[in-house]
Amino acid sequence: MTSNVGRREMHRKAWEIGMKRLFVKGFLLALGILQLYAVDAYAQDRRVLARAQQVTGDRFTVAVTTLRGANVFAVTRPSSQMLAAIDQGLSDLFAVSRKNRYSRRLNYRDYTIYIAKADRNRDSTGNYSPDIAVGAGQYAGTDYDQGGYIFAAGMVIWNSPSAFVIAEHDRDLKRVSDIVRYEGEHLVLYHNDRRRYEATKDHSKGGGHPILQ
Numbered sequence: 768m769t770s771n772v773g774r775r776e777m778h779r780k781a782w783e784i785g786m787k788r789l790f791v792k793g794f795l796l797a798l799g800i801l802q803l804y805a806v807d808a809y810a811q812d813r814r815v816l817a818r819a820q821q822v823t824g825d826r827f828t829v830a831v832t833t834l835r836g837a838n839v840f841a842v843t844r845p846s847s848q849m850l851a852a853i854d855q856g857l858s859d860l861f862a863v864s865r866k867n868r869y870s871r872r873l874n875y876r877d878y879t880i881y882i883a884k885a886d887r888n889r890d891s892t893g894n895y896s897p898d899i900a901v902g903a904g905q906y907a908g909t910d911y912d913q914g915g916y917i918f919a920a921g922m923v924i925w926n927s928p929s930a931f932v933i934a935e936h937d938r939d940l941k942r943v944s945d946i947v948r949y950e951g952e953h954l955v956l957y958h959n960d961r962r963r964y965e966a967t968k969d970h971s972k973g974g975g976h977p978i979l980q
């Protein structure tokens with residue numbers, strides 16, 4: 768037996784269930800989209816991490832952020848002085864970039880710094896100079912070439928997101944700030960002045976840092 772009232776009631780119930788299903792579907796869809804974004808960001812970081820590990824031969828198992836928000840991956844937990852030196856280098860980079868009227872990628876969180884194990888702690892003249900050995904590449908046959916590899920204070924490993932590698936320091940943290948500023952110059956130029964970036968990205972034919980005055 769179905770009265771009019773009963774039918775209307777059933778209709779209302781069906782409508783409610785339909786709306787609930789729609790709501791659940793919408794929620795699941797939103798969740799799926801969020802997950803896609805998360806996976807994408809994660810995948811991007813995995814690619815950069817893989818490249819950093821390939822270049823240095825290190826495994827970066829420590830993840831921290833500086834006080835000002837830069838991302839740091841390291842082999843061993845960096846000291847607070849090391850992190851402050853990174854922030855100082857980025858501050859110097861942003862100041863000189865603004866002076867040159869560049870405005871893109873001037874946030875601490877835009878940068879990821881990999882701190883690798885040094886492959887040497889002293890340069891050829893005996894001065895404290897933690898550097899990393901990297902494949903000679905375009906530096907093959909130049910004065911930098913050590914026989915297939917070169918010693919570098921720092922090296923850009925990814926342009927977007929912006930990431931570079933430096934070596935662990937336990938003193939002379941002014942040097943860390945300088946390296947951060949210098950590697951950052953290549954990245955700021957990449958995102959703000961592509962022609963100047965192309966003209967200065969490679970030091971094998973001369974030209975060094977600072978690029979921005």
Ligand SMILES: [Zn+2]
Binds near residue numbers: 949953976
């Ligand atoms: Zn450089």
